[in-house]
Amino acid sequence: MLELPDYPWNQLAPYREQASAHPGGVVDLSIGTPIDSTPQVIQQALADAANSHGYPTTHGTIEVRQAIVDWFARRRNVTGLSTDDVMPTVGSKEMVAWLPLFLGLGAGDIVVRPEIAYPTYDIGAQLVGATPIATDDLSELTAEQRERVKLIWVNSPGNPTGKVRDTAQLAGIVAQAREMGAVVASDECYAELGWDEYEGQVPSILDPAVNGGNLDDLFALYSLSKQSNLAGYRAAFVAGAPNLMPSLVNSRKHAGMIVPGPIQHAMVVALNDDEHVAAQRELYRARRDMLRPALENFGLAIEDSVAGLYLWCTAGRPSFETIGALAELGIVAGPGAFYGTAGERHVRVALTASDERIAAAVERLNSSANR
Numbered sequence: 001m002l003e004l005p006d007y008p009w010n011q012l013a014p015y016r017e018q019a020s021a022h023p024g025g026v027v028d029l030s031i032g033t034p035i036d037s038t039p040q041v042i043q044q045a046l047a048d049a050a051n052s053h054g055y056p057t058t059h060g061t062i063e064v065r066q067a068i069v070d071w072f073a074r075r076r077n078v079t080g081l082s083t084d085d086v087m088p089t090v091g092s093k094e095m096v097a098w099l100p101l102f103l104g105l106g107a108g109d110i111v112v113r114p115e116i117a118y119p120t121y122d123i124g125a126q127l128v129g130a131t132p133i134a135t136d137d138l139s140e141l142t143a144e145q146r147e148r149v150k151l152i153w154v155n156s157p158g159n160p161t162g163k164v165r166d167t168a169q170l171a172g173i174v175a176q177a178r179e180m181g182a183v184v185a186s187d188e189c190y191a192e193l194g195w196d197e198y199e200g201q202v203p204s205i206l207d208p209a210v211n212g213g214n215l216d217d218l219f220a221l222y223s224l225s226k227q228s229n230l231a232g233y234r235a236a237f238v239a240g241a242p243n244l245m246p247s248l249v250n251s252r253k254h255a256g257m258i259v260p261g262p263i264q265h266a267m268v269v270a271l272n273d274d275e276h277v278a279a280q281r282e283l284y285r286a287r288r289d290m291l292r293p294a295l296e297n298f299g300l301a302i303e304d305s306v307a308g309l310y311l312w313c314t315a316g317r318p319s320f321e322t323i324g325a326l327a328e329l330g331i332v333a334g335p336g337a338f339y340g341t342a343g344e345r346h347v348r349v350a351l352t353a354s355d356e357r358i359a360a361a362v363e364r365l366n367s368s369a370n371r
């Protein structure tokens with residue numbers, strides 16, 4: 001059997017149980033799962049495509065590929081893509097986990113991922129026997145390691161930190177990756193959720209200002225889970241790397257990794273409609289504006305968190321102590337320790353709860369602070 005680490009979220013069970021005993025009910029801010037309804041136009045699109053008797057195409061219908069290309073041009077300043085260079089994926093998590101395999105990586109190869117990161121980057125490396133290295137600074141790698149680096153993950157806006165990499169930083173990563181002969185895969189699933197001065201200001205790895213117009217060896221991954229409340233549809237895509245995409249499409253054809261036809265149609269409608277994304281962003285903005293001061297009032301310092309669906313907080317003590325203190329108030333948060341050793345004194349608080357539940361959390365945090 002493949003021996004992967006235990007799924008870390010199971011460790012939260014006792015805290016969730018404790019929080020559930022709160023007389024006002026639990027406020028679960030641990031997992032970034034959308035809770036607002038899938039927009040009606042997208043639900044309708046799914047229903048309209050319900051008659052789906054034939055096999056869907058792995059590379060995607062021309063309509064979904066065109067919608068992806070148009071979305072990149074309209075929303076991300078990415079102009080150099082053709083419909084050959086994009087493909088829908090079954091959510092983006094599977095692509096994060098399987099990309100090292102599709103790239104042909106194995107034992108001896110190194111996969112670099114952010115120092116504090118979504119755990120699936122490591123899992124993807126482990127699935128193929130490659131070695132994950134956690135660093136935000138490629139210059140920390142030794143000469144021997146640089147020779148073995150085959151894939152570099154970028155995650156901007158970052159989960160859990162909410163940190164954004166600017167154009168110059170991304171360009172620096174691309175330049176160093178090219179020196180090493182490594183592929184860069186940029187997981188950009190929170191790109192539409194920039195706050196304050198970062199609104200509309202989250203660059204893509206595929207932006208010509210980052211890569212000088214050369215998309216070879218550069219992948220961007222994007223997901224409709226967060227921006228469109230489509231986590232249940234498993235609707236995402238990968239784009240870029242025209243030198244590698246034909247092989248990626250071919251491997252996925254053989255492996256049967258196909259986005260269902262009705263979902264591909266729903267994606268077209270979702271990608272062509274910016275209005276619901278803007279409306280959803282306003283819901284999260286309001287929740288963020290409420291939660292931020294209450295968490296600070298409770299004694300947590302909020303770091304980074306300039307984009308995305310999380311507030312990355314620390315009380316300067318181990319993750320699980322803060323998780324315990326929040327559980328006493330009936331609030332469940334995510335332990336920073338799940339994202340690497342550098343997160344061991346942080347907790348991640350998600351904005352994905354109803355206005356009513358967020359208001360309950362705010363009231364509890366404020367009254368506990370004033371006690």
Ligand SMILES: Cc1ncc(COP(=O)(O)O)c(C=O)c1O
Nearest residue numbers: 091092093118159187223225236
């Ligand atoms: C950084 C990051 N990448 C990928 C995903 C996976 O998203 P999905 O599989 O729903 O597209 C998530 C989900 O939380 C995430 O935070």
